[in-house]
Amino acid sequence: MKRIFFILFLFCSFVFAAYSQKPNNQNIASDSVKKYIAYATTVTCKKSLSGAVVEEANPIDAKKVQHSVKQDDNIVFFDESKDELEDYDVPSDKLYNFSWSSEFLNPYKVSINDLPDSTLVDCRNFVFPVNTGSITSPFGTRHGRFHYGTDIALHIGDTVKAAFDGTVRIVDYEPRGYGNYIVIRHNNGLESVYAHLSKSLVENNQTIKSGEIIGLGGTSGRSTGPHLHFELRFLGNAFNTDKIVDYDNHKIRYDTYFITKKETYRHKSDLERLKQLRYHRIGRGETLSTIARRYGTTVANLCQLNHLNKGTTLKIGRSIRYR
Numbered sequence: 001m002k003r004i005f006f007i008l009f010l011f012c013s014f015v016f017a018a019y020s021q022k023p024n025n026q027n028i029a030s031d032s033v034k035k036y037i038a039y040a041t042t043v044t045c046k047k048s049l050s051g052a053v054v055e056e057a058n059p060i061d062a063k064k065v066q067h068s069v070k071q072d073d074n075i076v077f078f079d080e081s082k083d084e085l086e087d088y089d090v091p092s093d094k095l096y097n098f099s100w101s102s103e104f105l106n107p108y109k110v111s112i113n114d115l116p117d118s119t120l121v122d123c124r125n126f127v128f129p130v131n132t133g134s135i136t137s138p139f140g141t142r143h144g145r146f147h148y149g150t151d152i153a154l155h156i157g158d159t160v161k162a163a164f165d166g167t168v169r170i171v172d173y174e175p176r177g178y179g180n181y182i183v184i185r186h187n188n189g190l191e192s193v194y195a196h197l198s199k200s201l202v203e204n205n206q207t208i209k210s211g212e213i214i215g216l217g218g219t220s221g222r223s224t225g226p227h228l229h230f231e232l233r234f235l236g237n238a239f240n241t242d243k244i245v246d247y248d249n250h251k252i253r254y255d256t257y258f259i260t261k262k263e264t265y266r267h268k269s270d271l272e273r274l275k276q277l278r279y280h281r282i283g284r285g286e287t288l289s290t291i292a293r294r295y296g297t298t299v300a301n302l303c304q305l306n307h308l309n310k311g312t313t314l315k316i317g318r319s320i321r322y323r
């Protein structure tokens, strides 16, 4: 009998130990994200404000900050308590709950819906990542897919620089996608992606200063010509870099930027619309009418969705949208 109790005790201890050591870097609960956002905001406000600005009873430099934030958004302004502020010197540590993956671009599993209503990000030490700069393909819907970055023209071998201070999180090669790419976790809470490089010049976990050369431009991976595919992400969710980067002048638009679900992630509806679309790969012997019948639609509808006319010859292997 005693032995049974002993075995039971051992089993319970094991289960308890396993549970309490379970790493939480795969999934940050939305509540804790909100909590850490509050901390991060606290620091950023404090850091981005000079004493003079505070004395004017205007907590944020009105010229340089977006005005789209409403009073009811959950922003937490800074606490004067010095002890607390010293704990949160690097907002990203708190935002990402110290989670770190050198394997997955988005290990956080925080959907756009679970993002906080509003977070203030310090953008002051931004450096434009390349020397050239015209946009060749913007963020957004492209040929029925979503393009999460902004493509910037460059020549093979041009230097590519880090946009903000931070630490290199991923250096990898994806032959069918990003090619040679780098992901940097920035101290301000953003993450950036630099893809299609001809060469990466940094290593995982390397501390990077804003403007530091991290790689050379190229056309590796799924790319039709030399360019930099540049992304900015917040808690794993990409947003349009054009919201904060002035591509005409190679500058940042704001010293501090409010990331808001409503404005920064305005493209959420486009993503949802794309999810509704359905495609069929054309097989041998198929015609518009057999495909229409298969999906319970009409030839006219297929023609309209795909900008075809009834006489078009279908090419085997191509995709055709049916919804």
Ligand SMILES: [Zn+2]
Pocket (backbone or CB within 6 Å): 137, 147, 149, 150, 151, 228, 229, 230
């Ligand atoms: Zn791209």
